[in-house]
Amino acid sequence: MKRNDKVIIKKYCPICDCEHEIIINEKEGIATIKGEEIKYMKKVYFCPNADEAECEFSDSKIMDSNLLAAKDAYRVKTGLLTSYDIKDIRSKYGLTQSEFALLLDCGEITITRYETKQIQDKCHDEQMRLFRDNPRYAFECLKSHKELFDYKKYSELNDCFLNIVETEGKEASSRELLRTIYSKYDSPSLDNGNKTLDIDILEAIISYFASKIKYLYKVRLMKLLWYTDMIFYNNYGVSMTGLVYTHKQYGALPIGHHEIIGLYNVYTEEEYDQSSENFLTRIYDNKNLNYKFTDEELKVLELVKDKFIQYSGAEIAEYMHKEKAYIHTNFGDIISYEWAKDLNN
Structure with a gap:
């Protein structure tokens, strides 16, 4: 209580x-x-x-x-996995402590000890990390230990592991595409706000705005991301996402915007807009993400949300056109984070 x-x-x-x-x-x-x-x-x-x-x-x-x-x-x-990390790995694959131990070829109560009182050695830690980060490795471990499980249990685990392999494979490929585009910005600079690309927080920010703004479309989202990064940079000397923005017709647009919307954890749907006779990309909240914002991050997100929650995509674009960062750059230019100090209001 x-x-x-x-x-x-x-x-x-x-x-x-x-x-x-x-x-x-x-x-x-x-x-x-x-x-x-x-x-x-x-x-x-x-x-x-x-x-x-x-x-x-x-x-x-x-x-x-x-x-x-x-x-x-x-x-x-x-630099070792915590007891909670180990429990999370088991939970991810639907394994009991003894089943996880069997797949790692260690004593039946070893995982129990790791989760309650004993610190694992480096070798087992690396093996568990590989199990967590590489679902294909985990699936191969399961197949090679098939004889240790009865038919029903093996079938259940096989379906679970295969689903994780498929899901994380799609997630990894969508992230790798965006990382490839950002490979030339792999060092902190004024282009990326002194931070390299952070896809985890990028997905979380998109989901946050989608949860707070009922009709969130792509144009509006891209401006929200720009203001979030610029304000955070102005306050703390680094951007939140590490995105690089360029001067485009409707305002600041991050490099790789198509790939951002295509991220596996960004939920979208195409909707037909009769007034413009175009299909628009609507973004939805992803409740499966478990990223935890810091107080500083949340403060900036709430500030941006409160400022622009009533703005349409066209209105926020018009507002952004009045920023010095837009007025004093040309079409196609990278918008340096040094303009953060000159934001309106």
Whole structure:
């Protein structure tokens, strides 16, 4: 239960020697793991009825949780998968702990240990990363261990793995096409806002605007992306997406705009517009994305959304035409991020 952003549970309190509401607090902890001093966030129980000097206590459950948090912090520091990363890999492929261990040719309880208390070695870490990042490798592992599963279970896993291979293959190819177009902008510069192309956040931004703006079409989206990148660059010295924009008829247009709309995780639909007698590309929210915006990113996105939510594509294009970045560049020019300081309002 949460109350005023505090997690509250009812449990036995050894300080009061009775059961009552206890607050779960988080505080910075320090642990030494394999010779490394590790800082991490640990949990403690807080008794609101006790004196301040003796108000905190723990039990075996929370101590185990804190030990795992410290080991995960060590894993992050040393570049290893965390216990949560390992669970996510299993969940992705629909595997139990013992099934995952079988496919990796390790002891049946090895994965259980990795998810609860034991830090994996580099060899197993690399193998699990390969399993996560290369569905074809994972599928080959499944085929080579076919005899370890009964017919029904193998059929279920086979269908699941094949679906992932197909889906991620399409996603990878659409991303690779856009990356190829941006290969000449593979170093931070004023062209890309001191940031190389970040497709994860690009897809998330597109989905964000589609979730907030009911009728989002391509022309409007491209201007929203430009303002988002320019404002973020002006505030923090880097763009959000790493996109490179050029001066075109209807305003700033990112290089590779066709490929951006063609990304596997960008949901679109062609709609016929009777007034213009043209087909328009409408963009929809992708609720399957799990990108988490930072507070700084979200602040800029909300600013851009609030400013332009009532603008049509034509209106936002007209607004953009009044920007110095557009007035002082020529058709086809790259619009440098140095113009970010001169944005209207």
